[in-house]
Amino acid sequence: MAKYVIRRVIQAIPVLFGITVVVYGILLSAPGGPTARFALNPRFTEADREKFKKAWGLDQPIPVQYCRWMGFCNPDNEGLTVFLGPTGWPNFLPGSISGATNGVLHGDFGSAISTGEYVGPRIARAALPTLILAGTALVLWVTTAVLLGTYSAIRRYSLFDQAATVFSYVGYAMPTFWLGIMLIFIFAGPGLNILPAGGMTDTRASPPFGSDAYWTYFGKNPLTALLDIGRHLLLPVFTLVVVNIAGDSRFVRASMIEALNQDFVRTARAKGLPGRVVTFKHAFRNAMLPFVTNVGLEIPFLFTGAIVTETIFSWPGIGRLTIDAIRAYDYPVLMGVLLVTSVLVVLANLLADVAYAVVDPRIRF
Amino acid sequence: MRKGLLGLLGSVAIIASACGGAASPAPSEAPASQAPASQAPAASPTPEAFDPATIFATDYTPEAGTPGGTIVFGDWQEANEFNPYYYGNVTEANVVSAAYSGLLVQTHDFRLMPYDAVEAPTVQNGGVKVPGDGGDAMTVTWKLRDGLKWSDGQPLTCDDYKFAWEWVLNPDNTGLYGGTVGYEDITAVDCSGTEMVLHYKNIYEAYLFVPATPMPRHYFGTTPVADMVNHEGYRPEQMPNLPVSGAFKFESVTPTQELRLVRNDNYVSPGPNGHAAYLDNLIWKWYGDADAGIAGFRGGEIDFLTDLQDSDIPKVADLGDQVSAVPALLYEFLRPNHGAAECSRNTAVADRGAGCPVSDPAIREAIKYAVNKAEINDRLLGGNTELANTSISPKAWYFAEEPSASQDVEKAKAILDAAGWVVGPDGVRQKAGLKAKLELCTTTRQVRQDTLALVAGWLHDIGIAAVVNPVGPPDIFASYNESTNETPCALSRHNFDVAEHAFLSSLDPNSSYTTYHSTQVEPVGGNSAQVNDPELDAALDTVKNSVDLAVIKDAMETFQDIYVANTVEVPLYYRKNVELHAPVLGNFFANGTTQGPTWNSWDWYRKG
Numbered sequence: 015m016a017k018y019v020i021r022r023v024i025q026a027i028p029v030l031f032g033i034t035v036v037v038y039g040i041l042l043s044a045p046g047g048p049t050a051r052f053a054l055n056p057r058f059t060e061a062d063r064e065k066f067k068k069a070w071g072l073d074q075p076i077p078v079q080y081c082r083w084m085g086f087c088n089p090d091n092e093g094l095t096v097f098l099g100p101t102g103w104p105n106f107l108p109g110s111i112s113g114a115t116n117g118v119l120h121g122d123f124g125s126a127i128s129t130g131e132y133v134g135p136r137i138a139r140a141a142l143p144t145l146i147l148a149g150t151a152l153v154l155w156v157t158t159a160v161l162l163g164t165y166s167a168i169r170r171y172s173l174f175d176q177a178a179t180v181f182s183y184v185g186y187a188m189p190t191f192w193l194g195i196m197l198i199f200i201f202a203g204p205g206l207n208i209l210p211a212g213g214m215t216d217t218r219a220s221p222p223f224g225s226d227a228y229w230t231y232f233g234k235n236p237l238t239a240l241l242d243i244g245r246h247l248l249l250p251v252f253t254l255v256v257v258n259i260a261g262d263s264r265f266v267r268a269s270m271i272e273a274l275n276q277d278f279v280r281t282a283r284a285k286g287l288p289g290r291v292v293t294f295k296h297a298f299r300n301a302m303l304p305f306v307t308n309v310g311l312e313i314p315f316l317f318t319g320a321i322v323t324e325t326i327f328s329w330p331g332i333g334r335l336t337i338d339a340i341r342a343y344d345y346p347v348l349m350g351v352l353l354v355t356s357v358l359v360v361l362a363n364l365l366a367d368v369a370y371a372v373v374d375p376r377i378r379f
Numbered sequence: 380m381r382k383g384l385l386g387l388l389g390s391v392a393i394i395a396s397a398c399g400g401a402a403s404p405a406p407s408e409a410p411a412s413q414a415p416a417s418q419a420p421a422a423s424p425t426p427e428a429f430d431p432a433t434i435f436a437t438d439y440t441p442e443a444g445t446p447g448g449t450i451v452f453g454d455w456q457e458a459n460e461f462n463p464y465y466y467g468n469v470t471e472a473n474v475v476s477a478a479y480s481g482l483l484v485q486t487h488d489f490r491l492m493p494y495d496a497v498e499a500p501t502v503q504n505g506g507v508k509v510p511g512d513g514g515d516a517m518t519v520t521w522k523l524r525d526g527l528k529w530s531d532g533q534p535l536t537c538d539d540y541k542f543a544w545e546w547v548l549n550p551d552n553t554g555l556y557g558g559t560v561g562y563e564d565i566t567a568v569d570c571s572g573t574e575m576v577l578h579y580k581n582i583y584e585a586y587l588f589v590p591a592t593p594m595p596r597h598y599f600g601t602t603p604v605a606d607m608v609n610h611e612g613y614r615p616e617q618m619p620n621l622p623v624s625g626a627f628k629f630e631s632v633t634p635t636q637e638l639r640l641v642r643n644d645n646y647v648s649p650g651p652n653g654h655a656a657y658l659d660n661l662i663w664k665w666y667g668d669a670d671a672g673i674a675g676f677r678g679g680e681i682d683f684l685t686d687l688q689d690s691d692i693p694k695v696a697d698l699g700d701q702v703s704a705v706p707a708l709l710y711e712f713l714r715p716n717h718g719a720a721e722c723s724r725n726t727a728v729a730d731r732g733a734g735c736p737v738s739d740p741a742i743r744e745a746i747k748y749a750v751n752k753a754e755i756n757d758r759l760l761g762g763n764t765e766l767a768n769t770s771i772s773p774k775a776w777y778f779a780e781e782p783s784a785s786q787d788v789e790k791a792k793a794i795l796d797a798a799g800w801v802v803g804p805d806g807v808r809q810k811a812g813l814k815a816k817l818e819l820c821t822t823t824r825q826v827r828q829d830t831l832a833l834v835a836g837w838l839h840d841i842g843i844a845a846v847v848n849p850v851g852p853p854d855i856f857a858s859y860n861e862s863t864n865e866t867p868c869a870l871s872r873h874n875f876d877v878a879e880h881a882f883l884s885s886l887d888p889n890s891s892y893t894t895y896h897s898t899q900v901e902p903v904g905g906n907s908a909q910v911n912d913p914e915l916d917a918a919l920d921t922v923k924n925s926v927d928l929a930v931i932k933d934a935m936e937t938f939q940d941i942y943v944a945n946t947v948e949v950p951l952y953y954r955k956n957v958e959l960h961a962p963v964l965g966n967f968f969a970n971g972t973t974q975g976p977t978w979n980s981w982d983w984y985r986k987g
């Protein structure tokens with residue numbers, strides 16, 4: 015197992031490298047860019063535009079920009095010495111050897127063009143809200159999907175099963191943005207006004223989430239703060255749960271039905287085991303094997319964020335950060351988010367494979 | 380006056396046209412009374428009598444407020460840039476308006492009110508001399524108020540305005556939204572106590588807005604400008620330390636969530652009863668979109684919602700007087716390409732033959748009479764806009780009433796017949812082997828696509844075929860260097876026949892120069908439509924070279940006459956600034972200029 019994990023990690027490195035090359039190239043080749051906001055401004059001349067691009071290193075060829083962003087190239091050097099760090103060693107080596115501090119390889123994701131913030135801390139600050147939102151939603155929808163799918167399989171073709179089927183089809187077809195907007199109209203300001211329309215905290219009552227002032231406030235009023243976040247969490251979580259339960263519950267149902275039709279289940283029944291034991295000790299455990307894989311692949315969602323949901327509910331997570339960066343053509347932020355996402359997808363796949371081996375003793379690497 | 384409003388006017392126009400957000404440019408009712416004869420190179424007709432004093436006659440009369448309280452703003456567009464010379468969107472303008480002062484402030488009734496200055500310099504009061512002293516083309520003397528301070532307690536002096544001028548012109552500087560126009564006309568700034576003397580090498584008619592806002596030399600004096608281009612000093616974590624000159628200073632900036640301003644206790648408002656701001660805090664909460672913001676307002680989460688559009692009015696009509704919809708200085712229009720050699724290269728119109736149909740004035744005039752602006756307003760915009768006849772806002776001090784052009788299909792046909800455009804067997808007119816088949820370009824905004832769909836139908840009725848091509852903003856608004864001749868609908872590359880978008884209806888008469896003067900075709904300026912009219916050029920030259928308001932007013936009236944008579948463009952309607960404000964907000968005076976609603980935030984107070 016250990017050799018398998020190590021092998022997979024090593025294989026992941028060129029995969030990630032390839033992903034960054036492709037994404038960076040596509041991103042910077044696309045029309046538009048950070049200077050788009052000056053478009054049609056008659057007072058902003060072409061010379062101004064070129065100067066602005068030079069100030070942010072955007073005047074360099076894409077391969078050069080990529081090289082600097084990754085940390086292979088030294089932005090202060092030219093010619094062939096561009097690959098050497100301040101100490102004369104190759105720039106991509108650790109900073110203690112090369113003296114280099116730029117680039118992803120040295121932990122520097124760059125600065126956001128729109129705000130000047132360092133990208134790493136920016137992403138880190140957006141991660142917790144996304145973890146809260148998506149993590150809560152994931153736990154809820156997985157639990158509910160398992161219960162719903164299992165019961166539907168056990169009581170298949172019953173009224174409950176048919177109702178669940180209808181619910182699944184409707185939920186699966188429902189666009190996230192539509193559901194979110196409808197929930198706001200019903201429960202927030204325009205409607206019953208019993209839940210907030212957006213944000214993570216009550217602006218009037220508490221400091222912004224994640225700030226030092228907020229943690230001080232949290233320490234003094236933990237229950238109030240938790241209830242406040244809880245109120246703001248209800249609608250976006252419900253939106254995510256409804257849409258995702260639909261698909262996963264069908265998956266669980268199908269998997270469960272297949273397991274219940276297996277010979278070993280028939281044997282267990284023939285042995286006289288109670289129905290509950292047959293269903294949950296034998297069939298259920300086997301039915302969950304593919305679902306474990308499915309859940310593993312959904313883990314990256316915890317961090318990529320539900321872009322649409324976060325935008326509709328003004329949730330300050332990674333999804334919203336991504337949208338804002340796209341609007342502003344903020345390449346450093348976008349690349350940072352995409353890199354983090356890619357790493358998580360690769361890790362999640364590995365985790366899913368390892369989990370499968372753990373759950374299913376027949377699987378050995 | 381704030382934030383290089385004039386410099387921003389064009390930029391706000393761009394933002395608005397790209398994003399659809401309503402901007403509120405400022406009225407540049409530049410005062411300068413009976414000036415001596417201007418130094419315009421061309422002879423101008425005798426101007427009518429014009430009293431510049433009207434430009435300062437504001438009716439702003441706030442009621443006494445009560446200290447304390449917080450007002451929460453909402454907006455769907457986050458403010459990220461807080462440098463008063465770099466900011467670019469409407470939200471940022473509103474924040475900057477509350478945090479920074481300027482020499483003058485533009486009021487709700489499109490007047491100018493002294494802010495850091497004691498009064499505006501004019502020729503009449505001796506503040507402006509043309510020709511100037513010591514060989515200057517123009518010398519402008521400002522007097523600053525006594526006792527001005529930065530939020531950190533340091534004195535705000537003439538030297539801080541001088542530093543701003545130096546900073547703008549620093550060769551390492553870039554990203555200035557208003558560019559360096561005006562600043563580069565100043566050769567020197569002399570400070571003596573509260574007196575600031577600006578020496579101009581050229582006559583600059585928009586002198587009232589330069590320098591826009593002071594910069595703290597004591598804070599930024601040793602910061603490399605190149606670093607400031609990369610947000611040094613204005614990063615979110617640095618904002619609480621930033622000295623500001625306005626009614627409120629930055630308390631915290633939490634990207635994606637909110638921004639908090641706190642009262643600046645070192646601030647004294649302009650006017651005889653100067654005081655610090657009444658409110659304790661202004662908070663901005665960022666929503667993901669406008670609808671979420673409206674929901675938040677209805678739910679009481681916020682007291683004020685800005686940056687809505689006229690198309691949002693039906694959604695909030697039930698809120699009654701909590702809705703403020705003042706005319707904005709932004710107009711939507713059809714922009715014909717006057718060029719005879721460079722026009723649409725779209726293969727969809729390649730079968731029309733070689734040539735540019737819209738270069739024929741008859742085609743442009745026919746378009747004007749084919750379009751039904753009232754129907755566009757009623758069918759697509761709920762009747763919520765004001766129809767436009769020129770590119771100049773009715774609020775502008777040099778606005779001239781022009782005859783409106785309503786739809787007249789028969790007249791349009793007659794114009795084309797008289798010009799030799801004969802209807803072909805396929806129903807499309809042609810002349811000398813060239814078919815009247817046009818590409819209509821616009822952005823992907825649905826209301827614009829719908830507008831052009833209507834326009835295409837009307838053009839079909841008069842024998843002009845049209846292909847509507849909606850493209851993304853990165854294409855249509857691509858700069859000259861960032862586009863090619865093949866970039867679809869790229870205005871800078873003249874790759875269009877008629878384009879629909881929004882533009883700033885500037886209150887600075889000189890801002891029309893780069894858009895309409897024949898010498899300003901890209902990449903030199905912004906004359907994407909390749910307008911080439913000697914009479915128009917002459918009028919614009921007169922404006923550019925004069926500080927005599929009467930001469931400027933007369934020249935701009937001539938400009939508007941020509942603009943309408945020669946169908947330079949086909950203006951459709953003026954946009955509106957739509958805002959929601961809760962009844963708890965006292966002393967709110969909606970402001971349709973680029974100053975925005977926070978222009979008088981020092982007088983705001985929370986009722987009850």
